[in-house]
Amino acid sequence: MNLPRLKFSGKLSTSDKLYNFFATLTGLAIFTTEFFKQVFIPPFEIREIKKHMDELGVKTFGIVSITGIILGLVLTMQSQPVMQRFGASDFLPAMVSISVVRELGPVITALIFAGRVSSGIGAELGSMRVTEQIDAMEVSAINPFKYLVVTRIIATTLILPILTIYVMVIAIMGGYIAVIIVENMNFAYYQSAVVSAVQFGDLIPGVAKTFVFGFIVGIVGAYKGYSTEGGTEGVGKASTTAVVLSSLIILIFDTILVKITVWLWPTI
Amino acid sequence: MADNIAVKVENLTKGFPDLKVLENISFDVETGENLVVFGKSGTGKSVLLKCIIGLMKPEAGRIFVHGADVLNISIKELNEIRKNIGFLFQGAALYDSMSVRQNLEFPLKRNFSFTQKEIDGKIDRTLELVSLSEAVDKMPSELSGGMKKRIGLARAIITEPQLMLYDEPTTGLDPITSKEISELIINLQNHLKMTSIVVTHDLMCAKIIADRAIFLRDAKIAYEGDIESLTNSDDKFLKNFFSFDLIKES
Numbered sequence: 351m352n353l354p355r356l357k358f359s360g361k362l363s364t365s366d367k368l369y370n371f372f373a374t375l376t377g378l379a380i381f382t383t384e385f386f387k388q389v390f391i392p393p394f395e396i397r398e399i400k401k402h403m404d405e406l407g408v409k410t411f412g413i414v415s416i417t418g419i420i421l422g423l424v425l426t427m428q429s430q431p432v433m434q435r436f437g438a439s440d441f442l443p444a445m446v447s448i449s450v451v452r453e454l455g456p457v458i459t460a461l462i463f464a465g466r467v468s469s470g471i472g473a474e475l476g477s478m479r480v481t482e483q484i485d486a487m488e489v490s491a492i493n494p495f496k497y498l499v500v501t502r503i504i505a506t507t508l509i510l511p512i513l514t515i516y517v518m519v520i521a522i523m524g525g526y527i528a529v530i531i532v533e534n535m536n537f538a539y540y541q542s543a544v545v546s547a548v549q550f551g552d553l554i555p556g557v558a559k560t561f562v563f564g565f566i567v568g569i570v571g572a573y574k575g576y577s578t579e580g581g582t583e584g585v586g587k588a589s590t591t592a593v594v595l596s597s598l599i600i601l602i603f604d605t606i607l608v609k610i611t612v613w614l615w616p617t618i
Numbered sequence: 619m620a621d622n623i624a625v626k627v628e629n630l631t632k633g634f635p636d637l638k639v640l641e642n643i644s645f646d647v648e649t650g651e652n653l654v655v656f657g658k659s660g661t662g663k664s665v666l667l668k669c670i671i672g673l674m675k676p677e678a679g680r681i682f683v684h685g686a687d688v689l690n691i692s693i694k695e696l697n698e699i700r701k702n703i704g705f706l707f708q709g710a711a712l713y714d715s716m717s718v719r720q721n722l723e724f725p726l727k728r729n730f731s732f733t734q735k736e737i738d739g740k741i742d743r744t745l746e747l748v749s750l751s752e753a754v755d756k757m758p759s760e761l762s763g764g765m766k767k768r769i770g771l772a773r774a775i776i777t778e779p780q781l782m783l784y785d786e787p788t789t790g791l792d793p794i795t796s797k798e799i800s801e802l803i804i805n806l807q808n809h810l811k812m813t814s815i816v817v818t819h820d821l822m823c824a825k826i827i828a829d830r831a832i833f834l835r836d837a838k839i840a841y842e843g844d845i846e847s848l849t850n851s852d853d854k855f856l857k858n859f860f861s862f863d864l865i866k867e868s
Contacts, residue, residue, distance in 0.1 A: 491697035
């Protein structure tokens with residue numbers, strides 16, 4: 351696999367930046383193709399995948415919990431005065447839960463996950479690259495792409511949907527906390543309003559797109575780390591650009607996936 | 619190709635966008651021989667090793683390792699050859715998320731079907747050879763530079779390869795540790811009967827290890843012969859190159 355080399359020394363001209371942009375896109379395309387070539391070939395490294403899923407889950411559990419609860423609280427508190435003005439306070443649980451399940455939960459979780467995980471993968475693989483650990487693996491007749499990259503991408507793809515469902519639940523609970531602060535609503539009413547508002551059909555596209563987001567976080571982080579050049583400075587750059595690039599691609603894909611969802615399920 | 623040739627390099631050419639580092643390089647290494655590759659920094663010594671093991675693709679030329687044309691075989695066939703080659707990296711390249719034991723176990727578990735008892739036995743014996751039995755459960759971050767080199771060496775030889783490639787085995791070490799590492803390398807060579815190619819700047823290391831040496835200069839092999847003939851050469855460049863090492867040695 352020959353990845354295009356980016357220009358990074360000295361002050362970059364506009365044409366250099368343009369070259370780097372297209373080289374990155376090409377590199378990502380080559381990297382993704384290589385992933386799909388290797389993912390179905392044994393060994394499947396199940397132990398490594400489970401290890402990475404454990405690590406990623408533990409690493410992001412705290413931050414997504416806080417994000418989830420704040421998301422529910424803020425959304426409810428911001429929406430409540432407007433809903434009250436229109437005499438629609440009773441719809442507050444439905445509004446919060448549908449917003450969280452369809453859009454805010456998946457996207458916010460993916461962005462938080464990208465910030466925490468994509469940079470981590472970029473830095474980890476980047477430092478392995480500059481200290482020749484990846485080369486050491488290769489000369490030991492071990493496929494580093496399979497062992498280091500494929501396992502991490504599968505782990506991010508599988509763990510993000512689980513975290514997203516968790517965030518959705520936490521955010522809806524956060525919404526309830528806000529509701530009892532600003533409205534006199536009991537839990538039974540809130541719960542039944544949420545359950546009747548959120549259909550199973552709302553959950554499917556919301557969760558399904560997080561598989562794509564998880565894949566993006568993994569592939570961008572791994573690509574940036576695996577192609578690191580230029581010593582410790584390169585590792586820093588790989589880590590930072592992994593976050594920026596994965597967040598940007600997540601938002602672009604979110605727009606595309608929303609359009610596809612609306613096209614496939616016009617009633618949602 | 620003769621049976622006693624372990625490595626044959628033919629007209630090897632390798633460059634980077636703004637620099638040609640190797641041009642039409644050809645040499646042989648006989649089975650059991652220790653070849654030292656000298657040269658100033660940036661003359662393509664490490665690149666040469668990386669081409670031999672298939673980490674870099676040259677623009678032209680052929681490389682044979684134990685008769686196999688490593689530039690024209692599949693990755694599966696190349697990996698089979700790599701199982702018989704040990705590589706000591708300049709910075710040891712220990713996997714820093716693994717303990718010393720896991721570093722040594724890694725190639726054995728992945729490429730061979732030894733039982734855990736056999737693996738443990740190999741780890742104990744190899745660590746004994748490099749005199750670091752007590753470091754077995756340490757992490758790489760807890761090791762000194764010299765210890766890292768020894769563990770890197772242990773990891774490279776644990777599979778008992780027929781060919782060893784050393785990239786600057788003594789760089790960054792104090793003279794005493796350098797000498798210890800060089801003596802360790804020659805003892806291992808004698809013990810395991812391996813062929814080796816050693817890239818170094820260190821004359822003391824070369825004097826201990828080398829059967830023969832080549833000197834890279836301006837992308838070509840400028841000199842070839844035994845260490846004594848290189849160090850005693852009347853050539854002005856060689857005199858300059860080795861004078862610093864001779865001062866250091868004295």
